[in-house]
Amino acid sequence: MSGREAILGNIRKGLKRSGPLAGTALELCQTRLREHRPNLIPARAQLPHAGQVELFVQMAQEASATVARVTERAAVPAEVARYLADIGFAAEAIVAPDASIAGLDWSAAGVATEARHARNGDRATVAPAFAGIAETGTLMLLAGPQSPTTLNFLPDAHIVVLDAARIVGPYEDAWAMLRSERGEGWMPRVVNWITGPSRSADIEQKLQMGAHGPIRLHIVLIGD
Amino acid sequence: MQITSPRFKQNAHEALGDAALQRALGNLKAGFPGKRAAAVARMPEFEQLRDAARDLKNHILEHLDFYLETFEANVKRRGGHVHWARDAEEARAIVLDICRKAGAKTVTKGKSMITEEIGLNDHLAANGIEPIETDLGEYIIQLRGEHPSHIIAPAIHVNLDQVSDAFHAHHGKYGKTERQTEPRALMNEAREILRDKFIAADVGITGANFCIAETGTTVIVTNEGNGDLTQTLPRVHVAVTSIEKVVPTLEDATLLHRLLSRSATGQEIEVYGTWSSGPRRPEDPDGPAEYHVVLLDNGRSNMLGNEFREMLRCIRCSACMNHCPVYGAIGGHAYGWVYPGPMGSVLTPAFIGVEQAGNLPNASTFCGRCESVCPVRIPLPKLMRHWRAREFEKHLTPQGFRFGLGVWAWLARRPKLYRLATQVATRVLKPLGGKTNRIGSLPLAGGWTAWRDLPAPQGRTFFEQWKDRQQAGGAK
Numbered sequence: 001m002s003g004r005e006a007i008l009g010n011i012r013k014g015l016k017r018s019g020p021l022a023g024t025a026l027e028l029c030q031t032r033l034r035e036h037r038p039n040l041i042p043a044r045a046q047l048p049h050a051g052q053v054e055l056f057v058q059m060a061q062e063a064s065a066t067v068a069r070v071t072e073r074a075a076v077p078a079e080v081a082r083y084l085a086d087i088g089f090a091a092e093a094i095v096a097p098d099a100s101i102a103g104l105d106w107s108a109a110g111v112a113t114e115a116r117h118a119r120n121g122d123r124a125t126v127a128p129a130f131a132g133i134a135e136t137g138t139l140m141l142l143a144g145p146q147s148p149t150t151l152n153f154l155p156d157a158h159i160v161v162l163d164a165a166r167i168v169g170p171y172e173d174a175w176a177m178l179r180s181e182r183g184e185g186w187m188p189r190v191v192n193w194i195t196g197p198s199r200s201a202d203i204e205q206k207l208q209m210g211a212h213g214p215i216r217l218h219i220v221l222i223g224d
Numbered sequence: 225m226q227i228t229s230p231r232f233k234q235n236a237h238e239a240l241g242d243a244a245l246q247r248a249l250g251n252l253k254a255g256f257p258g259k260r261a262a263a264v265a266r267m268p269e270f271e272q273l274r275d276a277a278r279d280l281k282n283h284i285l286e287h288l289d290f291y292l293e294t295f296e297a298n299v300k301r302r303g304g305h306v307h308w309a310r311d312a313e314e315a316r317a318i319v320l321d322i323c324r325k326a327g328a329k330t331v332t333k334g335k336s337m338i339t340e341e342i343g344l345n346d347h348l349a350a351n352g353i354e355p356i357e358t359d360l361g362e363y364i365i366q367l368r369g370e371h372p373s374h375i376i377a378p379a380i381h382v383n384l385d386q387v388s389d390a391f392h393a394h395h396g397k398y399g400k401t402e403r404q405t406e407p408r409a410l411m412n413e414a415r416e417i418l419r420d421k422f423i424a425a426d427v428g429i430t431g432a433n434f435c436i437a438e439t440g441t442t443v444i445v446t447n448e449g450n451g452d453l454t455q456t457l458p459r460v461h462v463a464v465t466s467i468e469k470v471v472p473t474l475e476d477a478t479l480l481h482r483l484l485s486r487s488a489t490g491q492e493i494e495v496y497g498t499w500s501s502g503p504r505r506p507e508d509p510d511g512p513a514e515y516h517v518v519l520l521d522n523g524r525s526n527m528l529g530n531e532f533r534e535m536l537r538c539i540r541c542s543a544c545m546n547h548c549p550v551y552g553a554i555g556g557h558a559y560g561w562v563y564p565g566p567m568g569s570v571l572t573p574a575f576i577g578v579e580q581a582g583n584l585p586n587a588s589t590f591c592g593r594c595e596s597v598c599p600v601r602i603p604l605p606k607l608m609r610h611w612r613a614r615e616f617e618k619h620l621t622p623q624g625f626r627f628g629l630g631v632w633a634w635l636a637r638r639p640k641l642y643r644l645a646t647q648v649a650t651r652v653l654k655p656l657g658g659k660t661n662r663i664g665s666l667p668l669a670g671g672w673t674a675w676r677d678l679p680a681p682q683g684r685t686f687f688e689q690w691k692d693r694q695q696a697g698g699a700k
Contacts, residue, residue, distance in 0.1 A: 033438050036438060143508070203364075212453055213496065
């Protein structure tokens, strides 16, 4: 008997069932998967949009991200130039190939860019967020050719561009957005939830930023 | 790893006398419980979330075969592979086979207690493949030749100067000859050295906190980002996990997410929650070309059918050990195998046998702090008591203990005699307490008084006082 059959058989024995799930119980489980209903959503996450944006900024900053607000997308390169100068980095960044990022006028802001996935040694990257989750100041990014996931982990400074209109209250609303925009059952290869920069407290429980991932996380928030 | 659970008492004794360990355990007690309490205070629905998580987990366990098969089908649909391992040996063989087929020389590892449970590192090393732990805490203890002493803070028993020593001893070959003494500098050194390891590795091995049936997704939860570099850069990603980690939907995993970090470190949420669905797609510029999930049973399916089923709700947050006075006094290594603290005292006898691990569930006062903080409301004291019963049934407890328990049981079934005996005992013991009302040494109770004083009885038994109180109340 294969491991698979032995394990499933022993599970059924423990559940006092002789075969696979059937009848009403099976239908209930299938319905549960199909409906994927949210569970309890905390009151904190249920706010009008303006409150969600404020909460997102507050929680992201609490998690040691920095947040800069710009009024329009065209202002993103200038903000990135300002930020890189501010932290003492060269005016260079690897940007996500996504048109919303790579298509901006970077040269006008004096930032040298390459649109590709990240490689070891890249110091700063710019990537687009799919959504922002106000509840905990969490960014949600989708991996794919337009937004390679290495951009999120290899640099020292990770810059994420987020449209304020895409800030939702709870995580569940971000899943709903993914399902409605990309289709039921579709998942990117990786969904990254990112809340603040990398950290570790493994040495004497003292928190240090920048363990393996980015030492800094900067969020450029467009509009309100 | 070598199992030392049978010599638990000796381990605990040594741990209590280990000054460096006691200093390190102070960091734990000063940190996690207060941070958890603060996070819980900010989430008014926390108790309701715990109820919902308990109910969700119970539902999953009742339909575990269905959700596992659905998970498997969805992983395959996305081009991934699912392997089922009945026990540790099968799991090790599966991972080794994947590594061999990948021609692996080195593998990087994200933090995974399941790979500790199956003893993966030793097995890979014995077969010529170098495993490299990349979580900072895991890396520190790997250099020191140790195993984790805590399920989320594996190096909690190590002090700063010991980290300095370990890095100084091992990093010379990378040109790092200066002994660093600041946490920041030590972490930077590890970051630099491990970055090259991530790039060079052929296979990346992680655990998985959740496996989502609906989408065929595995989820890892980290703060360092090492798990992501581990699973993104090598050509092959293997997620080694266990059968009870499956959840129905993204929404269900989200419910457990709200509880996990708050219960563990007191964070609102971890830094990186990574939801992986299959291998690199044709148009992808990065990510692993192969994606494997290993589902380990190793005794879990047996627990579904016995009195330990509730233990399978565990989401490995570590709140129980962070709040346990026994863990706080002796640390994790004393427990003698992979899982320490209250959850370990229930799991270890299930995995390695009550014959070897019977002392673990005995080392509890049943104070109940573990159950009071468990995010999925596992009745840990009750489950430990079940092990005590089994140990007794199997005649594993010492003769003297069984005799004493027999005498007590005989007496307890004779209430009049019991009350008389306790009346006599309290009156005999009271004067032994002297001025301090504490008894420093007592015949037949040396096991107790060798380490602490016995508070002297105050002269009258509970039943006597209760009777007085009832009569006084009745007179009103």
